[in-house]
Amino acid sequence: PQQKFRKDYAPPPYTISTVHLDFVLGEETTTVTSRLHLLPNYGALAEGASRPALPLDGRKDVKLVRVSVGGTQLSAGQYELSEKLLTLKDLPAGEFDIEVVTEIRPQDNSLLEGLYKSSGNFCTQCEAEGFRGITFFLDRPDVMAKYTTRIEADEGAYPVLLGNGNLKETGKMEGGRHFAVWEDPFPKPCYLFALVAGKLSMKERTYTTCSGRNVALRIFVQEENLCKVDHALDSLVKSMKWDEDTFGLEYDLDLFNIVAVDDFNMGAMENKSLNIFNSRLVLASPQTATDLDYSRIEGVVGHEYFHNWTGNRVTCRDWFQLTLKEGLTVFRDQEFTADMNSRPVKRIEDVMMLRSSQFTEDAGPMAHPIRPESYIKMDNFYTLTVYEKGSEVVRLYDTLLGKEGFRKGMELYFKRHDGHAVTCDDFLAAMADANNVNLDTLGRWYSQAGTPHLHVSTSYDAAAKTYTLTCKQHTPPSPGQDNKLPVLIPIKMGLLGPDGADMPLRLRGTDGSVQDLGTTGVLRFEEAETSFVFEGVEVEPVPSLLRGFSAPVKMEVEGQTDEQLLFLLAHDSDPFNRWEAGQRLSKKLLLKLYAAAAAAGGAHNSQAVAERCTAAGGVPEAMVSAFRSVLSDKDLDGSFKSMAVSLPTGNELLDALQGGDPPLLHHVRMYVVKQLALQLRPELETLVKSNDDPAGEPYHFNAAACARRAIKNRCLAMLSSLEEPEITSMLLDRFKAATNMTDEIAALSCLVELAGPERDTALAAFYDKFRNEPLVLLKWLGLQATSNAPGNVSLVKSLVDHPAFNVTNPNNCYSLFLGFGRSPVNFHAADGSGYAFMGDAVLRVDGINHQVAARMVSAFTTWRQYDTERQAMMRAQLERIVAHPGLSENVFEIASKSLK
Ligand code: B3K
Ligand code: ZN
Secondary structure, three states: OOEHHHHHHHOOOOOEEEEEEEEEEOOOOOOEEEEEEEEOOOOOOOOOOOOOOOEEOOOOOEEEEEEOOEEOOHHHHHEEEOOOOEHHHHHHOOOEEEEEEEEEHHHOOOOEEEEEEOOOOEEEEEOOOOOOHOOEOOOOOOOOOEEEEEEEEEOOOOOOOEEEEEEEEEEHHHHHHEEEEEEEEEEEEEEHHHHHOOOEEEEEEEEEEEOEEEEEEEEOOOOHHHHHHHHHHHHHHHHHHHHHHHHHHOOOOEEEEEEEEEEOOOOOOOOEEEEEEEHHHHHOOOOOOOOHHHHHHHHHHHHHOOOOOOOOOOEEEHHHHHHHHHHHHHHHHHHHHHHOOOOOHHHHHHHHHHHHHHHHHHOOOOOOOOOEEEOHHHHHHHHHHHHHHHHHHHHHHHHHHHHHHHHHHHHHHHHOOOOOOHHEEEEEEEEHHHOOOOHHHHHHHHHHOOOEEEEEEEEEEEEOEEEEEEEEEEEOOOEEEOOOOOOEEEEEEEEOOOEEEEEEEEEOOOOOOEEOOOEEEEEEEEOOEEEEOOOOOOOOOOEEEOOOOOOOOOOEEEOHHHHHHHHHHHHOOOOHHHHHHHHHHHHHHHHHHHHHHHHHHOOOOOOHHHHHHHHHHOOOHHHHEEEHHHHHHOOOOOOHHHOOOOEEEEEEEEOOOOOOOOHHHHHHHHHHHHHHHHHHHHHHHHHHHHHHHOOOOOOOOEEEEHHHHHHHHHHHHHHHHHOOHHHHHHHHHHHHOOOOOHHHHHHHHHHHHHHOOHHHHHHHHHHHHHHHOHHHHHHHHHHHOOOOOOOOOOHHHHHHOOOOOOOOOOOHHHHHHHHHOOOOOOOOOOOOHHHHHHHHHHHHHHOOOOOHHHHHHHHHHHHEEEEEEHHHHHHHHHHHHHHHOOOOOOHHHHHHHHOO
């Protein structure tokens, strides 16, 4: 397979001004007629040079019927056709038209890229390079054109016909067929093209924009799901209002459609005015969706809507620039969620995810800069790095420039680039120019992979009353990048005095002047080493550094004591750093107990591990009482409490360990949970009671109600670790009595981890109750797959043949296989059975859907993190996969790079 390189970017030889597409949808064949108006883009030609050829991308399942240039059909000898390319030569001078007719079979398209069928309806997915699965085209984002789309289909089977932009014409035809013509006035790249044809029901609402225009908002779903779209509609309205209020960005058409489909490779897609969503990110009712589902729906509806400006109006010049639209749009959706709910809670959730997953990616063989240098399949680069780290990089501008400066930068960005396909450098330049600052060292975040390490040491001079922070940074090597430059790290910080309050910050400048930073300052750290000196510091403070996680780095504070962490946990005015202090304490303890348990050798079952942890000192009283204070603090919100008593994720700990043993680590973690539960039992039981929804209270999705459920269910999970019969039967009672999915699944997930008859009873009851709710069955599959119940591999194997499981549906594969890959005990079973099961599954799924298989094979990418026996077994699976005949390029790229 061929790699593409960022350095090789060249503009296209021709551009396209208008596209007329005509789809004749059929059960056997679908015919696509594409008429393009082309403009030369090759500039002045050298003497005697001939005009460049026109390379049109295609795919092997797209059949060329005929091609004409300037109204004349070409004969077979007049063009070149290979599996992936149609090349036209000897083209006319100046502007000209071409017509390409293709035949495709959407009903056989199991890749779910291009035009395909889901639940009997036609739909499309074109990003990144799916449009070439429909017709031969300049399938690249820097070719922006105006589209008109005519869709023709059988009216009985496909009464709803949707395209981008405005509906221009509809009509009936002979033989029960009908058609619709859609016209999109905004030029767009082909990856934003969309079409839907099917039997769908619709719910509508009107939104009046800030300038007084009425926009029809419509959500299309299968009839039986119409009762589950209100939350998505509410979320859309909130998003539209938020973007007006926050950035002055107004919607630009009179219609905004969302269609939910069951078979979808990812979450959702921002096609111009016709968003297509995975149904799990649209449909919600209190009985079928959890608080987490509600919150994801709100975030993703926002995300896709926000793309209308950051992605569609201004798009990417090439796919290496993907983070230009994704990093920025994730940042926007995170800010939206923070404003709609709780800002600290959202920040903590996002950082937990970043540290447990993106940091791992950035430390492994697939590490890449947020703006990658090369790829084989672009689909493999819709990564946590491009999205989540990309958002953290956008947040750096926000932290440095402030809300007002950031908005000024956004305004200049749109002023300069609206209607164009641009680069990450253009975004940086707009931010820098609008604020008249130099951001060159921030630019390095775009080209360097790996998580920077930040080392801070402190010193207090009592005589001079100065306090000095000495900061050093380095970024470890990553594939293809041995040496890295220092990056711009904004360190948001404060200094706590003995009473726990923030002290005033008086920072000494390089010229000896003193700058007053208030009580929270942002230090601009952009060299390998810099000392920051604070003056007038009356007593030695406790530093609170990297408040709000102001940069995506791994920070070590030299000499930071448990006492200091306990002090920060109790007093820090920054809620993120309060939480962080607890995480640091827990992480130190877990790593210490793990080391002791590993050194002692012996069996790796939970009881043996617990004995070794107890011998190593167990959980110190100071930590228990710190957690007790958090749990009993009347001023803290339940969601925050719930996160404050959660331990760092297994991934985060494995990242810190070299050659860790996942099941052993799991048992150590569970030991700590159990010790905390034993000692905090009265507090946990009180919180369960005081946070139960009052009887008869209907479900509400809002920050306060979610906070109550979050802390109650966290306490229940901790209590369930005690494995006492009365607790288990209480959980079963709660499971049966639950009136919303959040509580029902919380109880079930505790029961699934326990051995005993309650587990089977609950799983069977849940299946019976929801056998006709495919989205709920995803949870049922996922919980069983992820379970750490010993010997669970065989159960998961049998689920593959269960009627609830459908291997051609991506959500099913993600729940079952990716869910299984998250089980430290069973995926990492010492006999290798988990790895073998996953290896087989990757190869099976790759025969159906390459993108899904590529996500599954990523479960092996982290192989170097584990002990030597596991490394060998995981490596063997990767080698087997790479050697498999007929492997897709998607899986090949991940598996082969993982082995390097
Ligand atoms: N832009 C799409 C992702 C497309 C993925 C293609 N493999 C969804 C989003 O980020 O909004
Ligand atoms: Zn996006």
